[in-house]
Structure formats: structure tokens, C-alpha cells
Amino acid sequence: MPINKLILGDNLEILKTIEADSIDLIYLDPPFFSNRNYEVIWGDAGETRSFQDRWSGGIDHYIGWLKERVEEMYRVLKPTGSIFLHCDWHANANIRVDILDKLFGSENFKNEIVWFYHRWTNTSKTFQKMHDTIFWYGKTKEAITFNKNGYPPTSSQLKKFEKGWDQNVVYLKSKRVKQYIVYNREKFERNCKNIDTDARLVYRETSELKIAPPDVLEFSVINSQADEFIGYPTQKPEDLLYKLIYTASNEGDTVLDPFMGGGTAIAVADKLNRRWLGIDQSAMAVKVTELRLQKQQDLFSAPYAVQLHKYDYDTLRYKDAFAFEAWIVRQFGGTPNAKQRGDMGLDGKAA
Structure with missing residues (x-):
């Protein structure tokens, strides 16, 4: 990857354009299978489509939706690369068995990392759910990066x-x-x-x-008074991402976050002198991450680019009719209007 990039678009389509065996580390925090409307945070069209897509057919559809994306992530990882997949109790068992073990192989499982946090409630009739799960897999048995010495303090x-x-x-x-x-x-x-x-x-x-870090990481959820708070409801703490990215990559490595959200992984990768690539279907997510990067830039910061995903007119025009129909419904929920055609890069032409 020649330059750091924020890319607006469907991560499945964008991942297909990335060269195989080119990424050192992937961190993804995909939308959880929690059927909660609060997950529609920005409310723009791209995010709303993504929410509806993964919920249209229950857990099996959700796993299928996520699996085809993780398949592309597997393809772009270097043989020495690894992946952190962040999830919670709603689907973590399905994700490990039906996606990660099948694509990466159980022999390449590294850790089940627990992010523990305090979030008290007096209304629960069960043990309170106070952790997320982060699965760490290597692509192959080749040596992967594991930095335990000189571990940075939070x-x-x-x-x-x-x-x-x-x-x-x-x-x-x-x-x-x-x-x-x-x-x-x-x-x-x-x-x-x-x-x-x-x-x-x-x-x-x-x-x-002299010791490796434990597989239980305890960090508080982001509160409204924290310096890093951006108002993103599912925002993850920078300290958590520091632990993961620092441990599993080196300076100059390329880190990919295909579900960028509030941009925490990208902001941390930038601070740690990693190259990075962030993708999100929400225009607001891309803008918020860009503003976050601007706040931490200095004279020695690496340059970056913001890329709005465009589509080649001739490629779309000569698509198989059924393939084009499936694509247009997935992208826009129907025939695009004039503004949407402009956003697609079709220069006002009817597709």
C-alpha cells in the first residue's frame, strides 16, 4: 500500500480490489448481531443499507454476510499476517466455528482475548454481561509478529x-x-x-x-469526559487498540480496518507509525475519522488520502443484467436518482 487511505464504500467491493498477500494486520469490529437500532449511528444511506442487509435473514444470513467479507480479508493477508475479529456474545460462537475455523483453520487460532469493562446495571436477572470477545488468528503457521517486550503502557x-x-x-x-x-x-x-x-x-x-500480556484486557468504556470521546456509541478505547496493534505488528506494517466506524484503530495505527487502510460505508464515519486524524497530525506525520469510491461506467454498463440488478439493489435499494448517479461516478448517465 503506497499511502494511508480512508475509503468510502462497501468493504466487500473494495476488498476485492486489494492485492492478495499485501496486508500485515487486520482489525475488524463489525456490527454485532444484536438487532439494536442504536447501531445505526450516523443515519446516512450507506450505514442504513448495511444494517438492513445483515438482518434480513436472521443469524444464518448474518454469518453469511460476514463470512464473504472475511474470505476477502483472508485473501489480502500476508502469509505472516494475522487478524483480530471483535464480537460479543450474540454471535461469537457462530463466528468462531462457522467463519474463522473454516477459513483460517483451527490450527492457526492464537488467542481468545477478553475485553473486560465495568458497566453496572441493577435490572439484570442474569450475571451481568461485561466483556467482548476478540479472536486472534494467523493466516498460516509461518511466524507472526508478537511484540511482548517493551510493551507500551496505556x-x-x-x-x-x-x-x-x-x-x-x-x-x-x-x-x-x-x-x-x-x-x-x-x-x-x-x-x-x-x-x-x-x-x-x-x-x-x-x-x-519479561512476561507476555494476559488474554484478559481490562479497560473502561469511553466516557463523555475522556479526551478521546467523539460521541460514537460503540467507540472502543484507544488503549485496547494500542495493545492489539502494538503486539501484532511492527512500524511500517500495513493495518487494515474494514469496518472503520469511529476510526479508533486507524488513529492508533497512525500514532504507532503503521501504514493503514480504513474502509466504511458511511460518509460520516469517513469524515469523523478524517477530523480525528487531523487533530493528531504534526510535522512528522505521514500523509494520507481520502477516497470516495467511484464506479467505472463501461464496467457497469456491460455487466450481466442479473449481476447488475443485484449490485444496484445492494447499493441503492432501487434505480439510482440523478444525485446517486453522480455519487457513483456515472456523470449523470442512466445505468
Whole structure:
């Protein structure tokens, strides 16, 4: 991928245009099978169509809808690549058995990661549901990236460290290079006193650097007072995505999020000096992610592009009639009007 991109369009169609074996890491947080109208967040046409598509035939239809997209994700992953699929209790068993095990193979299963969060309610008549599931699979048995040493602290941990924990390791976070660097504390204080004024110094126990992270990650859901809050109801915390992306990729790797939503994975990938590709069917999701990226850009940030998905007139005109009918219904729910034809790149021509 030559440049970072935000792409507006149906991820199934866009994934088909991506070169095979070209992506290092995929994180997807697809709409859950919860039949909740709150999942229609932006309310624009693309998002509404997506919501209706996956619900038209129950759980089997939902799994089929998701599986054909994950098949394309499997194709574009490098042999050394891996995928994180974020889901909840409504369909996690179906997703693992009917999609991930069948496409990736149970032998390439790496972890079932639990994101645990507090969300108290006194109305439940069962154990309270306080976690999501994230399945991690490799494409093949070839070595995949697993960075456990120098694991970056989360923002909540940084606040604790900055209160003066007296340990033996210094983490330096430089805005200039956007990465964490581990130093021996004594050596750092002796040799690096005039380091970048942008840096934040925090301390952490050396023993924590020698063990792999646990498969239960505890982070609070985003509250309205958090700096990263954007008003997106299903927004995931940046700390969670830091853990996943940092662990399973390296600087310069390409990270794909085909269900971009509020743009958390893209924002974190950008901060960690990964190349990235974000796709969403909602124009508002693309715009919100773009604004989020603009807020964190600086002189050293990599450039990016925003691509509105266009369709070639001749390709559509000479499609098989039944194939075109299926495509147009999926895209627009009927014959497109003049504005929609313009959005399609048909220059006002009737398809």
C-alpha cells in the first residue's frame, strides 16, 4: 500500500480490489448481531443499507454476510499476517466455528482475548454481561509478529506512573517519533538529560517486561469526559487498540480496518507509525475519522488520502443484467436518482 487511505464504500467491493498477500494486520469490529437500532449511528444511506442487509435473514444470513467479507480479508493477508475479529456474545460462537475455523483453520487460532469493562446495571436477572470477545488468528503457521517486550503502557497506566512510581525502567514517549523507547533508568538519567522536550518519562517494573500480556484486557468504556470521546456509541478505547496493534505488528506494517466506524484503530495505527487502510460505508464515519486524524497530525506525520469510491461506467454498463440488478439493489435499494448517479461516478448517465 503506497499511502494511508480512508475509503468510502462497501468493504466487500473494495476488498476485492486489494492485492492478495499485501496486508500485515487486520482489525475488524463489525456490527454485532444484536438487532439494536442504536447501531445505526450516523443515519446516512450507506450505514442504513448495511444494517438492513445483515438482518434480513436472521443469524444464518448474518454469518453469511460476514463470512464473504472475511474470505476477502483472508485473501489480502500476508502469509505472516494475522487478524483480530471483535464480537460479543450474540454471535461469537457462530463466528468462531462457522467463519474463522473454516477459513483460517483451527490450527492457526492464537488467542481468545477478553475485553473486560465495568458497566453496572441493577435490572439484570442474569450475571451481568461485561466483556467482548476478540479472536486472534494467523493466516498460516509461518511466524507472526508478537511484540511482548517493551510493551507500551496505556494512558491510564501513564497517569499512575507519573505520580512517581520508583522503578528501574524509563519509558520515553516522544511526539516527534511517535513511539515508546525503553531505557535503563540509571543510564538514561546519566546520559540523556537533554532529551526531546516533548518527551514524557514514566517508570515501570522491569519484571513486567519479561512476561507476555494476559488474554484478559481490562479497560473502561469511553466516557463523555475522556479526551478521546467523539460521541460514537460503540467507540472502543484507544488503549485496547494500542495493545492489539502494538503486539501484532511492527512500524511500517500495513493495518487494515474494514469496518472503520469511529476510526479508533486507524488513529492508533497512525500514532504507532503503521501504514493503514480504513474502509466504511458511511460518509460520516469517513469524515469523523478524517477530523480525528487531523487533530493528531504534526510535522512528522505521514500523509494520507481520502477516497470516495467511484464506479467505472463501461464496467457497469456491460455487466450481466442479473449481476447488475443485484449490485444496484445492494447499493441503492432501487434505480439510482440523478444525485446517486453522480455519487457513483456515472456523470449523470442512466445505468
